[in-house]
Amino acid sequence: MLVDIRWKQRLPVPPLVMNAEVVGSIAVLRERLAEDRRTGTIIGLVPTMGALHAGHASLIERAHRDCGSVTVSIFVNPLQFDRADDLRHYPRTFDDDVETCRRLGVDFVFAPTATEMYPSQPSCTVDVGRMADHLCGPHRPGHFRGVATVVLKLLQIVQPNRAYFGEKDAQQFAIVRRLVADFNVPVQLVGVSTVREPDGLALSSRNRLLSPSERQSATALFHALSEAKRMIAAGITDAEIVRAGARGKIPADPSLRLEYLEIVDPDDMQPIDRIAGPVCVAGALLVGSTRLIDNLYCVPSTGHAFRPQPL
Numbered sequence: 001m002l003v004d005i006r007w008k009q010r011l012p013v014p015p016l017v018m019n020a021e022v023v024g025s026i027a028v029l030r031e032r033l034a035e036d037r038r039t040g041t042i043i044g045l046v047p048t049m050g051a052l053h054a055g056h057a058s059l060i061e062r063a064h065r066d067c068g069s070v071t072v073s074i075f076v077n078p079l080q081f082d083r084a085d086d087l088r089h090y091p092r093t094f095d096d097d098v099e100t101c102r103r104l105g106v107d108f109v110f111a112p113t114a115t116e117m118y119p120s121q122p123s124c125t126v127d128v129g130r131m132a133d134h135l136c137g138p139h140r141p142g143h144f145r146g147v148a149t150v151v152l153k154l155l156q157i158v159q160p161n162r163a164y165f166g167e168k169d170a171q172q173f174a175i176v177r178r179l180v181a182d183f184n185v186p187v188q189l190v191g192v193s194t195v196r197e198p199d200g201l202a203l204s205s206r207n208r209l210l211s212p213s214e215r216q217s218a219t220a221l222f223h224a225l226s227e228a229k230r231m232i233a234a235g236i237t238d239a240e241i242v243r244a245g246a247r248g249k250i251p252a253d254p255s256l257r258l259e260y261l262e263i264v265d266p267d268d269m270q271p272i273d274r275i276a277g278p279v280c281v282a283g284a285l286l287v288g289s290t291r292l293i294d295n296l297y298c299v300p301s302t303g304h305a306f307r308p309q310p311l
């Protein structure tokens with residue numbers, strides 16, 4: 001007689017493993033999702049470029065809480081890379097990613113090839129206008145055109161009820177919000193807060209490209225942004241003074257190069273001179289040859305931090 005002796009051997013009971021069907025074809029994914037749609041299941045989409053980490057996991061977990069069916073797309077979109085070597089070196093950990101998706105109970109992993117997504121060079125792409133005039137835009141020509149184009153395609157392919165984006169990529173999320181509004185895309189967007197290492201470094205797929213000493217120095221960006229947040233909360237309203245204070249937190253280390261540190265309106269991503277409401281302080285730091293971005297949402301002091309109680 002076969003007996004389950006795992007309890008005797010104290011072997012761990014395997015976790016509940018969900019399916020996470022890997023689909024490469026747009027037509028097949030549409031077919032699968034049509035079944036969910038027919039039954040009125042809420043469909044969630046989490047677009048990613050893979051090399052999944054705990055930041056991606058928090059988007060997936062949130063989608064899982066809100067939706068009956070979750071699709072994670074894994075696609076390193078060539079259209080959004082302005083440098084061929086950056087595209088070539090972008091981390092790829094597909095098998096681990098599928099395992100992570102299984103563990104998190106994802107229903108579909110949509111992993112198309114570049115040819116499936118772009119059978120020919122697209123003629124129509126999304127012009128994001130002035131939303132790309134600052135922050136990463138001028139440093140990565142064509143990047144946000146590529147991002148907006150692939151996000152619109154993914155939204156058309158999956159037609160989710162909800163789509164999940166990280167606040168870590170603040171400019172990207174602002175552009176996606178604008179894209180959805182401008183093109184009347186029937187989807188609810190959900191922003192998820194940035195997941196950080198205990199020392200403040202924002203999780204990023206690119207962190208795995210850092211050497212141990214670069215990893216140590218990489219927290220400089222978070223420290224600079226935190227200094228800006230502190231100054232803004234303390235009531236400093238001159239953006240130039242805040243920027244100078246924040247930049248001063250980047251150590252004179254030859255492996256660090258601050259690409260930009262800007263203070264912008266969180267909705268239209270335009271620079272602000274005088275801080276009178278919530279702002280987004282965002283920066284890009286080159287650590288060796290790895291480019292990291294981060295941002296903090298900062299709220300100015302109201303000037304009423306201490307209000308004595310009437311006697």
Ligand code: AMP
Binds near residue numbers: 165167195196202
């Ligand atoms: P990526 O694979 O880098 O394109 O990121 C896919 C999604 O995950 C984007 O919406 C990112 O903003 C989000 N994301 C990346 N890193 C983090 C993080 N540390 N915390 C929360 N969301 C993140």
